[in-house]
Amino acid sequence: MDNSWKIRDLTIANRVVVAPMAGVSNSAFRMICKEFGAGLVVCEMISDHGIIYRNKKTMSMMKVDPREHPMSIQIFGGTEETLLEAAQYIDQHTAADIIDINMGCPVPKVTKTDAGSKWLLDSNKIYQMVHKVVQNVEKPVSVKMRIGWDRKHIFAVENALAAQEAGASMIAMHGRTRKQMYMGEADWETLHDVAQVLDIPFVANGDITTPELAKKALAEIGSTAVMVGRAALGNPWIIKDMVHYLETGERLKPQTVREKVGTAKHQLKGLVDLKGEKIAVPEFRQQAAYYLKGVPRSARTRAKINEVWTAQEVYDLLDNFVDDYEKRQKQRAARSETN
Numbered sequence: 001m002d003n004s005w006k007i008r009d010l011t012i013a014n015r016v017v018v019a020p021m022a023g024v025s026n027s028a029f030r031m032i033c034k035e036f037g038a039g040l041v042v043c044e045m046i047s048d049h050g051i052i053y054r055n056k057k058t059m060s061m062m063k064v065d066p067r068e069h070p071m072s073i074q075i076f077g078g079t080e081e082t083l084l085e086a087a088q089y090i091d092q093h094t095a096a097d098i099i100d101i102n103m104g105c106p107v108p109k110v111t112k113t114d115a116g117s118k119w120l121l122d123s124n125k126i127y128q129m130v131h132k133v134v135q136n137v138e139k140p141v142s143v144k145m146r147i148g149w150d151r152k153h154i155f156a157v158e159n160a161l162a163a164q165e166a167g168a169s170m171i172a173m174h175g176r177t178r179k180q181m182y183m184g185e186a187d188w189e190t191l192h193d194v195a196q197v198l199d200i201p202f203v204a205n206g207d208i209t210t211p212e213l214a215k216k217a218l219a220e221i222g223s224t225a226v227m228v229g230r231a232a233l234g235n236p237w238i239i240k241d242m243v244h245y246l247e248t249g250e251r252l253k254p255q256t257v258r259e260k261v262g263t264a265k266h267q268l269k270g271l272v273d274l275k276g277e278k279i280a281v282p283e284f285r286q287q288a289a290y291y292l293k294g295v296p297r298s299a300r301t302r303a304k305i306n307e308v309w310t311a312q313e314v315y316d317l318l319d320n321f322v323d324d325y326e327k328r329q330k331q332r333a334a335r336s337e338t339n
Helices: 027-035 048-052 056-061 080-093 116-121 123-135 156-165 188-197 211-221 237-248 257-275 277-292 299-305 311-338
Strands: 005-007 010-012 016-018 040-042 071-076 098-103 141-148 170-177 202-205 225-228
Touching: 016 237, 027 040, 027 257, 048 056, 048 071, 048 080, 071 080, 080 098, 080 123, 098 123, 116 123, 116 141, 123 141, 123 156, 141 156, 141 188, 156 170, 156 188, 170 188, 188 202, 188 211, 202 211, 211 225, 211 237, 225 237, 237 257, 257 277, 257 311, 277 299, 277 311, 299 311
Parallel strands: 016 040, 016 225, 040 071, 071 098, 098 141, 141 170, 170 202, 202 225
Antiparallel strands: 005 010
16 A cells, blocks of 8 residues: 655655654654654754754754654744745755654744744745745755644634645644643644645654554545654654554554664664763753653662763663663563462
């Protein structure tokens, strides 16, 4: 079964897209997601001002691994001029396949600069912004939105149509309002309304946490693809499971704890290669917590990882944890046999 689709001339191999997550979606994380089969990965959002002022950290965020295509770089900003300048830089100086404009970030420090989800209150502004960028870059432009600012201001259909009319090649929409942040339920009905009116690919986001929900979202919303965010934290295996389920209707066996830890170590190695040990190890602590979440007796190992500063120490702690875990499992199996 062919699950591929296109963003303009760019073929996306399957229906699973990994959302951009601030502080997470660096090249090392995106590579893991690609290895687990993601059709499209998106870089964490980057400030237009960071690009314009050639901020060192910002410039390093735009590094693209040749193995992660197709991928997009997401930018946010408050004015047409600055957003366009940033988009043109990505267009001309990076290996990204797509330029993604953020109109969904709910964080106050972003919205108070008139960026992110602040745009959801004005479909004319959305049209002008997207049109300006599309007219002046070669790469396809996509837009990531939320359904609205709050329950009283849901202009999802008008906003999506404005972006499409302005020349966007794909729209992704999170089924929550800006006010909801990440709380409450995602509104799939509104996403369905949007899917009905668009001619360009539409990617649904929000509460898509299992392969079954991915299939349900595609059917109920009528979207082209689904976008997975927090469900992939510490569990990129979910991507492989979703892709497989959408193609075959069958679930994969969950990763063993040893396999999970192997993936965690692989991600840390990528992060060290990307940023150097000094930055990578402290940055990885939160990821390690996600990988070990729900595994019995992992709290002590998580606490110890927060205290070490070298990758080798993290690897050793993870290896020791798995050895102990498997030893306990064997002991338990032996006890139940004798009983």
